[in-house]
Amino acid sequence: MFFKQFFDKKLAQTSYMVACQQTKEAIIIDPKRVVDEYEDVAEAEGFNITQVTETHIHADFASGLRDAAKRFNATAYVSDEGDETWKYEDMPEGTIFLKDGDIINVGHVELKVVHTPGHTPESISFVLTDRGGGSSEPMGIFTGDFLFVGDIGRPDLLEETANMEGTTEEGANAMFESLKKINDYPEFMQVWPGHGAGSACGKSLGAVPLSTLGYELRNNWVFDYDDKEEFIKELTSDQPEPPSYFAQMKKVNKEGLPEFKVKEVAVGTPDELPGQLFDLRSREEFRKGFKKGAINIPYNDKFLQFAGWYIDYDQPMTAIANPEDGKTLQEDLASIGYDSLQLIVPVEEAGRYFDDAYENVSSEEFITNFEDKNILDVRSASEYNNGNLENAHHLHFGQLDEKEVPFDENDAIYVHCQSGVRSAIAMSVLKARGYDNVVNIEDGYAGIAQALK
Structure with missing residues (x-):
């Protein structure tokens, strides 16, 4: 059996290729939209990409499922689980729709479908058994956005991004039940997640690219809760703000995108x-x-x-x-x-x-009479709740172009994030909105806190 993990650092997204070395057949799991890398690996290894699948309708990146099916003339496999209002549309001819317990055979490698709803209603995982290698025990599980290293998939994205009211509660309840299915598998089984640290699909994803079920059972916070209500409360609290493009991804991954091709710009x-x-x-x-x-x-x-x-x-x-x-x-x-x-x-x-510029000040300069200044804190809600300046107003940097700024356009406004990166982005957005008298605190809340000591 051949196994390869592909990690897209820019999106903290992981995809996989599995192949049978006896038959030279290969499958891609959760492909990104630009599929050249998979083709390069398959050619180098002498494989024929015959199948492509994914764990669910993604919210955080554009799926390459349809592109890969077309490029490689591969059979697409997608979930047919979940609510009838949330199903794949306009899939390629010959697409196979999967239910819990179905099996995908990639040569002599077996992928068994396990319905693991919670992140989304249609989410599935794939349990891999290397039959060609003589094993009857599962080697690992492709969990998508179900189980991560150190975390679990958030259940609120359909409600937050697709305006499907009530799906957060439904997803959280479903996730609690999905976790019970993990008990059916041996602790030595590897866990191959769909994301790593940096993804907004959970709140505390680990940076390690894979894990084992036994390690997660002992170290992942989600397995500390036997009480459903306590579990749901923890799961639905302090999730990061989902970027606005997530709503677009849910739509296009459900309906499909034109095949991507590089053009002359x-x-x-x-x-x-x-x-x-x-x-x-x-x-x-x-x-x-x-x-x-x-x-x-x-x-x-x-x-x-x-x-x-x-x-x-x-x-x-x-x-x-x-x-x-x-x-x-x-x-x-x-x-x-x-x-x-x-x-x-x-x-x-x-x-x-060029027709504009903006001013930076150090935290040492800023703290002089800061109690009398208009302060805009553009960090995440969880960062703000963990510590803030009492007279600061909070508005996430990514929401500055869609929500009301709590100051007049002519007010002098001091802007900060945690370290100065996001506030610099916020400065450009505020300037674009007509807030001309804005000042960036170059070393952010971390610098302010240090200066106030």
């Missing part, structure tokens, strides 16, 4: 910049000069997790970026379902559009 400096403007330079460079209205998301490993809060899927995009990043940028945006990058303005040419 215009590079230039026209008088009028089309659509929404994203400036991908560093925060240090951005604050010195920028075009008002631009959203500053530095192009690094956190780009997608931040940009997803602000992308308008109905508008084209202009990006101030390095043209040589055009292909990678398209692939990154495609992974959250956005295919409308229209123009790249080279970084070295961007200065011709």
